[in-house]
Amino acid sequence: MAIDLTDRYFAPEFMRGGMARWKLDRDAWPVRAIVLHHAAGWYGPPLGPDASHREEEERVHSLARDHHARFGIGPGYHYVAFPSGRLYAAGKAGTHRAHTKGRNPETGRYWNVEAIGVCALGDYERSGRDDPTPGLRDAIEEAVEEIRGFRFTLPNTPVFGHGATPTVDASGDSAPQATSCPGRRLTPLLATVNRPAPPDVSAELAAIRAAAEAIERKLRAA
Numbered sequence: 218m219a220i221d222l223t224d225r226y227f228a229p230e231f232m233r234g235g236m237a238r239w240k241l242d243r244d245a246w247p248v249r250a251i252v253l254h255h256a257a258g259w260y261g262p263p264l265g266p267d268a269s270h271r272e273e274e275e276r277v278h279s280l281a282r283d284h285h286a287r288f289g290i291g292p293g294y295h296y297v298a299f300p301s302g303r304l305y306a307a308g309k310a311g312t313h314r315a316h317t318k319g320r321n322p323e324t325g326r327y328w329n330v331e332a333i334g335v336c337a338l339g340d341y342e343r344s345g346r347d348d349p350t351p352g353l354r355d356a357i358e359e360a361v362e363e364i365r366g367f368r369f370t371l372p373n374t375p376v377f378g379h380g381a382t383p384t385v386d387a388s389g390d391s392a393p394q395a396t397s398c399p400g401r402r403l404t405p406l407l408a409t410v411n412r413p414a415p416p417d418v419s420a421e422l423a424a425i426r427a428a429a430e431a432i433e434r435k436l437r438a439a
């Protein structure tokens with residue numbers, strides 16, 4: 218379970234123009250994608266696997282203040298994952314936020330409305346900088362699992378790396394994201410989280426077991 222900070226940021230001081238402006242009816246606007254980002258360290262010194270809960274909450278808070286000032290909503294992401302393995306839910310799933318510009322080619326609607334934004338704290342692009350810790354991977358996987366479990370998330374919802382998110386502009390023309398976000402060190406994780414779930418073969422297995430038991434009974438009776 219993510220550490221839930223969503224009530225703290227579902228507040229007028231983090232939502233320019235009022236809270237109602239940012240709310241969404243997810244029955245009308247289901248979640249169609251998850252977009253993975255990184256925060257390349259503009260919000261303070263890097264936080265490692267040993268960072269405290271308090272340091273991480275403070276980091277989420279500086280991100281929230283900065284995004285509110287720049288984009289009108291803070292934080293711009295719905296989830297923030299840390300190298301410690303802690304995952305914070307910062308924005309309610311029923312709000313649109315500010316993490317991915319442009320529109321979904323399939324619907325023509327804004328990604329910020331149709332996608333849930335997950336941010337990995339750290340710089341996963343520049344050489345010699347952070348490598349994703351096992352904790353960070355777990356936290357991202359936890360976010361993906363939680364989001365896919367929402368009743369308003371469409372089945373087989375993909376996870377895109379921000380820079381590789383298929384995007385069009387208002388006229389439907391391709392409008393690439395032009396960013397290396399979430400960084401080449403995080404990109405391999407996308408293959409893992411997008412691997413299809415194994416098929417459910419429990420009914421077939423049960424039938425095979427029942428048949429085997431029937432054969433054994435027959436042999437015993439012979």
Ligand SMILES: [Zn+2]
Pocket residue numbers: 253254255316379380396398399
């Ligand atoms: Zn990004």
